[in-house]
Structure formats: C-alpha cells, structure tokens
Amino acid sequence: MNxxxxxxxxxxxxxxxxxxxxxxxxxxxxxxxxxxxNEKKDNAILVFHALTGDQFVTGQNPITKKDGWWSYAxxxxxxxxxxxxxxxxxxxxxxxxxxxxxxxxxPNTGTAFGANFPVITINDMVNxxxxxxxxxxxxxxxxxxxxxxxxxxxxxFISNFPDKAKTVIPIAxxxxxxxxxxxxxxxxxxxxxADSNWKGGDYSSKDTIPNKGLAVARMAAHITxxxxxxxxxxFGRKLQEREDLKFGFDADFQIESYLRYQGxxxxxxxxxxxxxxxxxxxxxxxxxxxxxxxxxxxxRATRAKFxxxxxxxxxxxPTQENKDIVIALNSIGADVGFVEIESDxxxxxxxxxxxxxxxxxxxFLDKSYTEN
Amino acid sequence: xxxxxxxxxxxxxxxxxxxxxxCGDGILMEFLKNNKNTNIRGLEISxxxxxxxxxxxxxxxxxxxxxxLKQFPDKSFEYVVLSQTLQAFLNPELVINELLRVGKxxxxxxPNFGYWRVRLHLLIKxxxxxxxTLPDEWYNTPNIHMCSIKDFFYFAKSRKIKIFKSLALSxxxxxxxxxxxxxxxxxxxxLGIFLIEK
Numbered sequence: 001m002n003x004x005x006x007x008x009x010x011x012x013x014x015x016x017x018x019x020x021x022x023x024x025x026x027x028x029x030x031x032x033x034x035x036x037x038n039e040k041k042d043n044a045i046l047v048f049h050a051l052t053g054d055q056f057v058t059g060q061n062p063i064t065k066k067d068g069w070w071s072y073a074x075x076x077x078x079x080x081x082x083x084x085x086x087x088x089x090x091x092x093x094x095x096x097x098x099x100x101x102x103x104x105x106x107p108n109t110g111t112a113f114g115a116n117f118p119v120i121t122i123n124d125m126v127n128x129x130x131x132x133x134x135x136x137x138x139x140x141x142x143x144x145x146x147x148x149x150x151x152x153x154x155x156x157f158i159s160n161f162p163d164k165a166k167t168v169i170p171i172a173x174x175x176x177x178x179x180x181x182x183x184x185x186x187x188x189x190x191x192x193x194a195d196s197n198w199k200g201g202d203y204s205s206k207d208t209i210p211n212k213g214l215a216v217a218r219m220a221a222h223i224t225x226x227x228x229x230x231x232x233x234x235f236g237r238k239l240q241e242r243e244d245l246k247f248g249f250d251a252d253f254q255i256e257s258y259l260r261y262q263g264x265x266x267x268x269x270x271x272x273x274x275x276x277x278x279x280x281x282x283x284x285x286x287x288x289x290x291x292x293x294x295x296x297x298x299x300r301a302t303r304a305k306f307x308x309x310x311x312x313x314x315x316x317x318p319t320q321e322n323k324d325i326v327i328a329l330n331s332i333g334a335d336v337g338f339v340e341i342e343s344d345x346x347x348x349x350x351x352x353x354x355x356x357x358x359x360x361x362x363x364f365l366d367k368s369y370t371e372n
Numbered sequence: 373x374x375x376x377x378x379x380x381x382x383x384x385x386x387x388x389x390x391x392x393x394x395c396g397d398g399i400l401m402e403f404l405k406n407n408k409n410t411n412i413r414g415l416e417i418s419x420x421x422x423x424x425x426x427x428x429x430x431x432x433x434x435x436x437x438x439x440x441l442k443q444f445p446d447k448s449f450e451y452v453v454l455s456q457t458l459q460a461f462l463n464p465e466l467v468i469n470e471l472l473r474v475g476k477x478x479x480x481x482x483p484n485f486g487y488w489r490v491r492l493h494l495l496i497k498x499x500x501x502x503x504x505t506l507p508d509e510w511y512n513t514p515n516i517h518m519c520s521i522k523d524f525f526y527f528a529k530s531r532k533i534k535i536f537k538s539l540a541l542s543x544x545x546x547x548x549x550x551x552x553x554x555x556x557x558x559x560x561x562x563l564g565i566f567l568i569e570k
Contacts, residue, residue, distance in 0.1 A: 305431070326433060327443040335413075338433045339422045356419075360426050367429030 006062045007055075007098040008032060012131045019121040019284075029128055030098025031055050031090040034074065035082035037136060043369070044138045045080060046129070046165075047089040048146030048153035051221075051278055052270055054097035055089045058082070063097065064269045072353045079362035084369070085142065088132055092125045092153070094278050096271035100128070103204065103271050114273055115201025122149070122285045126157040133164065140164055143365060147171035147350035148317065149278070152285050155298070155325065159287060162302035167368045169361070171309045172350045174321040175295050175328070176286040181316065184224050185279035188217030192272045201273055214272040215263030222262045227313035227346035231255065288328075295328035306336040307364045309357065311349040337364070373403055376563060379539060379546055380453060380479055383567050384408055388450040391415065391474065393437045393467075394457040398425035405430070413449075415440060438463060441470040449475045456481050456505070456563075460514040465531075472533065472570040481565045484540075486520030486558040505562055521564040522554060528568060537567040 009028045017023045032055040037044060047057055049069060054061070058068040058075050074080040074087060091099035094117070102117035109116075133141070144165045146154045151173025158168045174181070192198055195213025199206050223231075235255040239245070242252065251257040291297035299306075306329055310322035319340045329336040341357045343349040349357060377400045384390060386408050392401050395414030398421075404410035414432035416422050425432040433440070437454070438461055452475030454467070459482060461467045471478040483505040484490070493501035500510035508514070519527070521540065528535050538549040540561030549557045549564070557564075 307426075330433070330443045331445055333445070333448050335431055336433065337426065337431045338435070339419065339426065340434055342419060356423065360423055363423075363427040363429075367427070371429060 009098055010131060010135050012128065014131065016124070016127055018118055018124045020118050022118045024100065024118070027093075027100035027128070028098060028104075029090050029093070029100070029131060030095075031088060031132060032057065033089075034058060034087040035085050037086040037138070041136070041138050042140070042142055043084065044086045044088060044136065044141050045143040045145060045365075046132070046141050046157070047074070047080070047087055048126075048129075048144070048150035048157070049089060049092065050146070050148035050150045051282065052218075052266070052275075053150070054095065055091045056097075057087060057089045069351060072351065073358060073361060079358045080145070080365065081362070085365070088136070090129045090132060092149075092278065092281075093128045094120045094125070094274055094281060096274040101271070102201070102273035102277055111202075112204040114204065115276075117273065117277060119280055119284075120277060121281050122152050122156045123160070123290075125281065126153050126160060129153075130157070130161060130164075140166060142369060143167040143169060145169035145171070145361075146173075148173055148347065149282050151317075152282065152287075155287055156285075158302050158304055159290075159298035162299075162304070165304050167365070168302075168304045168306045169309070169364070170306075170322075170325060172311055172314050172317050172322070172347055173325075174285075174317050175298075175325050176288055176321075177283050178321070182283045184221060184316075185283055187220050188279060189276050191216040191220065192276060195272075198272060201276070203272070209267070210272045211267040214267045214270065214275060215260075217272075217275060218266040218270075219259040219263045222259060224316045225346055225348040227315065227344050229313065229344045230346055233344070295324070296332045299329055299334055300332055302334070304335075305368060306334060307360075308336065308338045309350070309360065310338075310340045311343045311345070311347070311354075311357070312340060313344045314347040314349060316347040373399055375544055375546075376455065376481055376541060376565065377403060379541065379565055380455065380481070381408065383479055383537065383565075384410065384451050387411075389413075389448075390451045390453065391444070391449040393441070393452060393454045393471065395421075395425065395430075395432060396455075397421050398428050398430045398432065400453065400455070401425065401430050401432075402428055437461065437467055437470070441467070441474055444474040446473055447476050450477065451475055452478045454478065454480045456483055458482055459517045459519065461517065464517050465527075468531075468533070472568065477536070477567060477569045479565065479567050480524075481563055482519060482521070482524055483515075484521045484558065484561050484564050485518040486522055487542075487562050488559050489562075491559075503562070520558055521549065521561060522558045524564060524566060525549075525554060528566070532570070534569045535566055536569060537565075539565040541565060 053069040091097040151170035154170045192213035195210035197208040198210035238254040240257040288295040310319040389411040490501040540557040541563040
C-alpha cells in the first residue's frame with residue numbers, strides 16, 4: 001500500500017530539544033484536518049489522540065479502513081462540528097502513523113531506530129505539534145480537546161502555550177500518572193519484551209514482529225478501558241460458540257474470545273516499539289512536578305476557559321483525578337466548568353456514543369464560539 | 373424569573389465576580405450575566421441541571437457545597453449566593469462559614485418556618501407543614517434544618533456575622549426587616565433574604 005499519498009506530513013525544520021536532552025532536526029509530523037479554516041482563522045480546534053489513536057479522527061481511516069477513533073464526536077453537525085470548525089489532529093511523536101517514531105530509519109545505521117529511539121514525553125509531543133499552528137498560520141486556536149493521553153496533551157499544551165487556545169477541554173485524564181496507571185503500562189511493556197520476536201526492539205531488521213506480546217499488552221489494557229458492570233452486562237459467563245465448558249484452555253468464554261480478537265486486530269495496526277515509547281511518555285507525565293509540585297502554577301499564565309469532563313465508571317482516570325485539575329484551576333480563579341457524566345462504559349466512554357457527554361461537549365463548544 | 377431572584381439581582385452591583393451555590397438550571401446566573409455583566413460561576417449537585425447550565429453557556433462545576441467550596445480561595449468572589457438550600461445541608465453552619473470565607477459578602481435566602489401558614493398548618497392539622505415554598509412531605513423533603521427568619525437573625529448575631537440588609541418576601545411584596553419589626557416579619561414573610569458579611 002502506498003501510504004505516502006494518504007498521509008499528510010509536515011517536516012519540522014526547527015530543531016526541537018527533547019526532555020531527554022537530545023535535539024532532533026527535520027522530523028516529520030503526520031496530521032489530518034477536517035472542515036475548513038475560516039478567513040479569520042479563529043475556528044481551529046486541535047484534537048489530541050490517546051495511546052493507540054492516530055490523526056484519522058473521523059470518517060473511514062484510510063489505512064485501517066475502520067471508523068476514525070472519534071467518529072461519534074467529530075463530524076458534520078456532531079459535537080465537534082466539522083461544518084463549523086477546522087479540526088486538526090496529528091499523530092503523536094513516537095507513534096506509528098507517519099510521525100517521527102521508533103519505526104523511522106535511523107540515519108546513522110540505515111535501519112529502524114527501534115529501541116534506539118529517544119525516550120519522549122508528553123511535553124515533547126505537544127512541542128512538536130505546536131509547529132502545526134505556524135504551518136496553518138493560526139495565531140490562536142479556538143479549542144484544544146482530547147481524552148485520556150489526549151487530555152494530558154491538552155493540559156501540557158495550555159501550560160506551555162498559555163495564550164494559544166481560547167477553550168481547553170481535557171477529558172477523562174489526569175495531571176499525573178498514578179502508580180496504578182504505571183503498573184498497567186509496565187504489564188504491557190513486559191508482555192512485549194517477553195516476546196522472543198521483540199529482539200530487544202530490533203525486530204524490523206530481523207524480519208520478525210512481536211505480535212503475541214503486543215496482543216497481550218492490548219488485551220490487558222483493554223480491560224482497563226471498560227467497567228466491571230459493562231463487561232458483566234455484555235459478556236457475563238456466556239460461552240463462545242459451545243454448549244458447555246471444554247475442560248481446556250481454548251476460549252470457552254465470550255470475554256476470552258473478545259479479548260483475543262481485540263489483541264489480534266490491534267497488532268495489524270500498531271507497532272510494538274511505539275507502544276513501549278508512548279506508554280513511557282504517559283508514565284513520565286506529572287504536570288505538577290514540572291511546576292515544583294504546584295499544579296495551579298501550570299495554568300497561572302492562561303486566561304483560557306476550561307471544561308473538564310469525567311465519567312462515573314472510569315477507574316483508570318477516575319473522577320477524583322479529573323477533579324484535582326478543577327481544584328487547581330479554581331484555586332487560582334480560572335474559568336473552569338466541570339461535569340461527571342453517568343456512564344457504565346468505563347474509560348472508553350469518551351470514544352463511544354454517550355449522549356450526555358456528546359451534548360455537553362457540543363453545547364460547551366458552540367456556546368463558547370458564539371461568545372467569541 | 374421569580375421575585376426572589378429579582379431581589380437578589382438588585383443587591384448585586386454591575387461587573388462583580390459572583391458564585392451561585394446550588395445554581396440549579398442557571399436562571400439567576402443567566403440574568404446576572406446578561407444584565408449586570410457579572411463574571412458568574414455556579415456550583416450545582418445535579419448532573420442534569422449542570423447540563424442545562426452548559427447548554428446556556430454558563431460556567432458551572434458539578435459538586436456539593438459541603439465538600440467542594442473549600443477549593444475556592446479566601447474572598448475570591450465579591451458575592452456568593454445561596455438560594456433556599458441552607459436548610460438542606462447536614463451542617464448549615466459549616467456552609468455559612470464557607471460562603472463567608474469564599475465571598476466578600478454572601479446573599480442567603482431561607483424559606484421561613486415562622487411563616488403564619490406554616491404555623492397554622494402544624495397547629496390545625498398537626499402534620500408537617502406543606503406550603504408553596506415547602507412542597508415536600510416529611511419523608512421525602514430535602515430540608516433537614518429548617519429555620520425561621522428569627523432563628524437566622526439570632527444565629528447571625530451569636531456568630532458575629534454582620535447583616536447588611538435583610539428583606540422579607542411575602543407574595544410579591546418586599547420589605548425591610550429590622551430589630552423592631554422582626555416578630556411581625558417573621559410571621560408574615562414566606563421567605564427571608566439576607567446580605568451578610570464576616
């Protein structure tokens with residue numbers, strides 16, 4: 001497949017100093033846009049994707065042929081209305097959909113970077129994506145929005161560039177990765193490293209792929225995106241195409257079969273090293289630490305209007321962690337709204353058809369835009 | 373907009389920063405924003421009411437006054453409004469203290485349990501009073517700490533809370549309450565509105 005024509009890429013000429021100390025030059029940022037930028041250039045929304053997302057927010061993803069990851073929220077007349085707004089989304093640095101990542105060729109060796117790719121951070125990701133504003137000649141974004149790791153990028157972006165967005169929408173996220181978050185990510189990374197095909201990260205030159213490890217990583221992570229109630233209602237103890245237990249280790253239960261399927265389709269579209277690097281970036285994320293332990297200081301310079309959204313059944317980034325951001329903002333008198341949406345769909349709620357969430361998102365954006 | 377909100381709005385000057393605690397569907401907030409150029413924020417416990425406020429373009433935080441006021445810094449609002457919810461808190465005194473900490477001034481309204489219809493209901497019927505302002509039965513009312521205008525007066529005095537203005541609302545009539553007419557107003561007013569400071 002010739003992906004060159006499908007993936008739009010900005011080659012960033014300006015050197016970027018990464019948190020790890022290395023400086024990178026002439027690196028690619030792959031992006032996609034939806035809707036059109038108006039003459040005043042005041043209708044742009046920068047959307048940030050989560051761990052396994054990419055720049056293809058809505059419509060059919062031209063690479064995977066599946067629906068874009070935020071198809072419920074983004075589109076004509078939807079919450080983030082493509083008739084009204086110009087939506088930009090970039091593949092994060094470290095990703096595997098065209099942006100600078102571990103599968104890129106290392107000019108020094110002529111083979112993929114693999115584990116020689118620099119360890120990147122959420123801060124590096126947003127600094128790289130900031131170049132898209134210059135590229136489109138946008139002085140100030142109307143909004144920045146994202147869920148999960150996308151929400152972390154939203155928080156980092158507004159703290160790095162306090163006057164570059166009018167409205168700020170972090171969804172189902174945290175300002176600091178918790179021990180539990182790190183633990184689940186480590187589980188995923190260890191599953192990949194335990195796959196003999198991983199080869200210390202150098203699998204592409206050895207023509208192998210650590211599919212099994214990556215699939216297990218995805219299976220474990222997938223459980224954390226759902227809720228106990230949601231799983232129980234959808235699967236319970238239902239058996240998979242069989243009348244009774246088989247007294248073996250095949251997928252007797254539907255939940256097993258479902259997870260195996262989720263793992264198997266994931267490896268077709270995602271790179272194992274990208275998974276390692278991006279989860280590491282999430283684990284390193286601690287916005288308060290960047291401001292000597294005072295999260296409020298991250299937002300002191302901005303006059304943007306915040307709207308924070310969490311979900312009742314999200315146990316990966318629970319309401320309290322989202323509320324901590326609200327508290328930090330209120331303690332400096334920032335303009336912040338907050339709602340916890342009732343949903344039994346777990347952390348994944350922000351990606352799904354959850355009407356209360358979608359209407360809150362739409363109302364906030366549209367009302368804020370009219371007041372512009 | 374109900375008469376009570378008109379009276380509250382008249383107590384607030386233009387261009388002030390105001391927090392509406394228990395803002396409901398945001399009617400008062402919207403009025404203050406549009407007519408007084410108020411920089412207005414809301415705190416509301418009901419998810420559906422928060423959604424209604426968002427649909428009106430209002431900045432509202434879902435939360436509970438007893439737990440969530442503490443995140444606001446001292447004197448960060450010029451006025452904090454609490455309309456007819458004081459009696460529903462487990463610890464009204466704590467809430468009053470928080471209102472007076474967060475706001476330079478607070479506007480508190482209470483359904484008056486000293487109102488003659490309330491007294492008459494209990495006297496004649498011998499059952500818990502139900503009126504227009506207190507429509508619920510004893511078993512499903514959110515109101516667990518009812519008080520009268522007189523009670524609130526005495527409370528403020530004992531806590532050294534300064535009452536700048538106290539108004540009695542009965543039907544459409546607004547009148548000033550003072551020490552000399554307190555007993556009468558406590559009998560005839562359906563609602564008490566207090567502008568306080570500490």
